[in-house]
Amino acid sequence: MFSLSNTVQPQVTVPLSHLINAFHSPKNTSVSVSASVSQNQHWDVVSEHEAPSSEPILNLRDLGLSELKIGQIDQLVDSLLPGICKDKNVSSHWHTSHVSAQSFFENKYVFIQSRGFKTLKSRTRRLQSTSERLAETQHTAPSFVKGFLLRDRGSDVESLDKLMKTKNIPEAHQDAFKTGFAEGFLKAQALTQKTNDSLRRTRLIVFILLVVGIYGLLKNPFLSVRFRTTTGLDSAVDPVQMKNVTFEHVKGVEEAKQELQEVVEFLKNPQKFTVLGGKLPKGILLVGPPGTGKTLLARAVAGEADVPFYYASGSEFDEMFVGVGASRIRNLFREAKANAPCVIFIDELDSVGGKRIESPMHPYSRQTINQLLAEMDGFKPNEGVIIIGATNFPEALDNALIRPGRFDMQVTVPRPDVKGRTEILKWYLNKIKFDQSVDPEIIARGTVGFSGAELENLVNQAALKAAVDGKEMVTMKELEFSKDKILMGPERRSVEIDNKNKTITAYHESGHAIIAYYTKDAMPINKATIMPRGPTLGHVSLLPENDRWNETRAQLLAQMDVSMGGRVAEELIFGTDHITTGASSDFDNATKIAKQMVTKFGMSEKLGVMTYGDTGKLSPETQSAIEQEIRILLRDSYERAKHILKTHAKEHKNLAEALLTYETLDAKEIQIVLEGKKLDVR
Numbered sequence: 001m002f003s004l005s006n007t008v009q010p011q012v013t014v015p016l017s018h019l020i021n022a023f024h025s026p027k028n029t030s031v032s033v034s035a036s037v038s039q040n041q042h043w044d045v046v047s048e049h050e051a052p053s054s055e056p057i058l059n060l061r062d063l064g065l066s067e068l069k070i071g072q073i074d075q076l077v078d079s080l081l082p083g084i085c086k087d088k089n090v091s092s093h094w095h096t097s098h099v100s101a102q103s104f105f106e107n108k109y110v111f112i113q114s115r116g117f118k119t120l121k122s123r124t125r126r127l128q129s130t131s132e133r134l135a136e137t138q139h140t141a142p143s144f145v146k147g148f149l150l151r152d153r154g155s156d157v158e159s160l161d162k163l164m165k166t167k168n169i170p171e172a173h174q175d176a177f178k179t180g181f182a183e184g185f186l187k188a189q190a191l192t193q194k195t196n197d198s199l200r201r202t203r204l205i206v207f208i209l210l211v212v213g214i215y216g217l218l219k220n221p222f223l224s225v226r227f228r229t230t231t232g233l234d235s236a237v238d239p240v241q242m243k244n245v246t247f248e249h250v251k252g253v254e255e256a257k258q259e260l261q262e263v264v265e266f267l268k269n270p271q272k273f274t275v276l277g278g279k280l281p282k283g284i285l286l287v288g289p290p291g292t293g294k295t296l297l298a299r300a301v302a303g304e305a306d307v308p309f310y311y312a313s314g315s316e317f318d319e320m321f322v323g324v325g326a327s328r329i330r331n332l333f334r335e336a337k338a339n340a341p342c343v344i345f346i347d348e349l350d351s352v353g354g355k356r357i358e359s360p361m362h363p364y365s366r367q368t369i370n371q372l373l374a375e376m377d378g379f380k381p382n383e384g385v386i387i388i389g390a391t392n393f394p395e396a397l398d399n400a401l402i403r404p405g406r407f408d409m410q411v412t413v414p415r416p417d418v419k420g421r422t423e424i425l426k427w428y429l430n431k432i433k434f435d436q437s438v439d440p441e442i443i444a445r446g447t448v449g450f451s452g453a454e455l456e457n458l459v460n461q462a463a464l465k466a467a468v469d470g471k472e473m474v475t476m477k478e479l480e481f482s483k484d485k486i487l488m489g490p491e492r493r494s495v496e497i498d499n500k501n502k503t504i505t506a507y508h509e510s511g512h513a514i515i516a517y518y519t520k521d522a523m524p525i526n527k528a529t530i531m532p533r534g535p536t537l538g539h540v541s542l543l544p545e546n547d548r549w550n551e552t553r554a555q556l557l558a559q560m561d562v563s564m565g566g567r568v569a570e571e572l573i574f575g576t577d578h579i580t581t582g583a584s585s586d587f588d589n590a591t592k593i594a595k596q597m598v599t600k601f602g603m604s605e606k607l608g609v610m611t612y613g614d615t616g617k618l619s620p621e622t623q624s625a626i627e628q629e630i631r632i633l634l635r636d637s638y639e640r641a642k643h644i645l646k647t648h649a650k651e652h653k654n655l656a657e658a659l660l661t662y663e664t665l666d667a668k669e670i671q672i673v674l675e676g677k678k679l680d681v682r
C-alpha cells in the first residue's frame with residue numbers, strides 16, 4: 001500500500017505568490033482543465049477552443065504547482081485559507097479515495113494522478129476531449145483495466161464534488177481544485193493508453209516472431225530432415241553409385257583391402273559363389289580409429305564391384321519416436337534387396353547397435369536393433385546384399401550383432417604405419433603442386449599416430465600456407481609447418497618474447513639437441529626451433545627411423561637424457577639460481593620413462609623382472625624401493641646429460657646462437673653448425 005506520508009516531499013518549492021494567485025485568481029480567469037469526465041455533469045468541460053482567447057489560461061504547471069501533491073495542496077489550503085478546511089474528516093476522505101486505495105492497481109493508477117501534474121507534456125493532448133479519450137479507452141483497454149477505470153472514475157468524481165461542497169470552496173477556487181483533479185485523471189488515462197500501446201506492440205512482435213519461426217522451421221534442412229524421417233515415409237535410402245572410388249584410392253591399409261577383395265569378387269558374381277557352394281558373411285564389421293578410411297573402404301568395395309552403395313549412419317536411426325528407427329531400417333533393406341547385388345554401409349554402428357543405448361535417452365533403440373537383426377536374418381546368405389558396418393568401439397556393440405550370420409567378419413582398419421603414411425602423403429601430394437625436394441617419408445616419420453584423414457588435412461594445410469605466403473609450390477617448409485600446427489597448435493608470432501627469454505629458450509633447446517646429437521641411441525634430430533607454438537616457447541623434434549614397435553633399454557635411457565638436456569643447459573649457462581620452470585614437461589617425460597622401466601618393463605636390477613600395477617596398493621617398503629630406483633635412474637640421466645653438455649660447450653653455444661639468428665634450424669643446418677661450419681645466410 002502506498003501511503004501518503006511516505007510520498008510527500010518535505011520541501012515545497014512553489015513560490016508563495018503563485019499559490020496565492022492561484023487561490024485568489026479573479027473569477028473570470030478560466031483555469032484550463034486538462035480533462036474531465038463527460039458522464040459527470042458537475043464538471044466544467046473547458047476545452048481550449050471554447051476558452052475565450054482573451055482570457056489567460058492557467059494550469060497548475062503554469063503556476064508552478066505541478067510539483068505539488070494532493071495532500072500538499074490540502075495542507076496549503078489549510079494554512080493559507082484556514083476557513084475553507086475546517087472539517088478534518090473531509091481531508092481524510094480525500095486521502096482515502098484518491099491516494100491510498102484498496103488495491104495495488106488503484107494505488108498505482110490513482111495515486112499517479114496526484115503525481116501526474118508535472119509529467120503531462122503536450123498541451124493539445126491535455127485538452128483533448130475527455131469523452132473521446134474515454135471511448136478510446138473503452139475500446140482499447142483490456143477489460144480489467146476498463147473495470148478499474150470506470151469504477152474509479154465514478155467514485156472520484158463523486159468524492160471531488162462532495163468534497164467541494166462540504167469544504168465550501170468559493171467558486172473561484174473550485175477551478176484550481178478541478179484542474180488538479182482533472183490533470184491527474186488525464187495522466188491516469190495516458191498511462192492506460194501507454195499500457196495498451198505496448199500491449200499491442202508486444203502482440204505484433206510475438207506474431208512476427210511466430211511467422212519467422214514457422215518459416216525457419218520449414219527452411220531449416222535439419223528440421224526438415226527430422227520431419228521427413230519422423231513420417232517414416234521416406235528413409236533417405238537413395239543409393240550412391242561409387243564408380244569413382246576404388247581400392248586405388250585407399251592407401252596404407254593393404255591387409256584390409258586384401259580381406260575385402262573376396263567380398264568384391266562375390267558382389268561381382270554372386271552366382272559363381274553359390275554354384276561352388278561358398279558362403280559369404282552377410283555382415284562385415286570395419287573396426288578402427290576415426291579417420292582411418294573405413295567409409296572410404298566400404299565405398300571402394302561397392303566401387304570395385306560396380307554395385308549400388310547405400311549409406312546410413314547409425315545415429316540416423318536413433319529416433320525419439322516409436323517405430324521410426326525400425327521403419328527406416330525396414331525401408332533401407334527393402335530398397336537394397338530390390339537392387340541386389342549392393343552394399344549397405346552403416347557408419348557408427350555402435351550408435352544403433354550398442355549395448356549402452358538402452359537408456360531413457362534412447363527409448364526405442366531396442367526396437368531398432370531388433371529390426372536390424374531381423375532384417376539381417378531375413379535374407380539368404382548369397383542374396384547379394386553385403387552389409388558393412390563401421391565402428392570405433394567394437395566392445396560397445398550388442399553381442400547379438402556379432403553372432404554368426406550377422407556381423408561375423410571383422411576387418412581391422414588400423415592407423416597407418418610409416419610406409420602407409422608415406423603412401424597416403426604421396427597420394428594427396430600428387431593432387432597439389434609440390435616441389436621436387438619434398439620428401440614425404442620425412443613427414444611420415446614425424447607423424448606417428450596420424451590417421452589418413454589427418455594426413456590429408458596436413459597436406460591441405462600446407463597447400464593453404466603456401467598460397468597465403470604467395471608461393472608457387474608446396475615445399476618441406478610448409479609441410480613441416482602444418483605438421484607442427486596439427487601437433488602443437490598454431491604459431492604464436494604475435495607473442496613478444498624479450499631477448500632474455502629468447503636466449504634462455506635457445507640454450508635450453510640447443511641443450512636437448514646436443515644430447516640427441518651426441519648420444520648413440522637417441523633418435524635423429526629433425527628440427528630445432530625457438531618459435532613459440534601452442535603452449536611451448538620452443539621445441540626440438542626427433543624422428544624415429546621407423547615406427548618403433550619395441551624400444552631397448554639404451555633407447556629409453558637416451559630419451560631420458562635428451563629430456564634432461566634442457567634443464568642441464570640452463571644450469572650450466574645461467575647458473576643454479578637462474579634455472580626456469582620451462583623444464584617441467586621434460587621432467588614429466590623422463591619420470592614417466594623411468595617409472596615404466598622400473599614398474600613395467602622389468603629393467604631395474606633391484607626390483608627385478610616383475611610388474612607393479614597400482615603402486616598405491618604396494619607395501620611401503622616396495623613403494624620406497626621403486627621411488628628410490630626411479631630417482632637413481634633420473635639422477636644418472638641428469639649427470640650423463642651434464643657430461644655431454646660440458647664436453648660440447650662450444651657446439652652448444654654455436655647452436656644456441658644460430659637459433660637466435662635463424663629461429664628454426666632443420667636437421668641439415670644443425671649438422672652444419674655442429675660441425676663448426678658456417679651456415680649460408682638465408
Ligand SMILES: Nc1ncnc2c1ncn2[C@@H]1O[C@H](COP(=O)(O)OP(=O)(O)OP(=O)(O)O)[C@@H](O)[C@H]1O
Pocket residue numbers: 249250251252253288289290291292293294295296297347390391392424427451452453454456
Ligand atoms: N587410408 C586412407 N587412404 C586415403 N585417404 C584416406 C585414408 N584414410 C582416410 N582418408 C581420407 O580421410 C577421409 C575420411 O576418412 P573416412 O571417413 O573413410 O574415415 P572413417 O574411418 O570412416 O572415419 P570415421 O570413423 O570418423 O567415420 C577420407 O574421405 C579420405 O579422404
Ligand SMILES: [Zn+2]
Pocket residue numbers: 508512566567582583586
Ligand atoms: Zn625442454
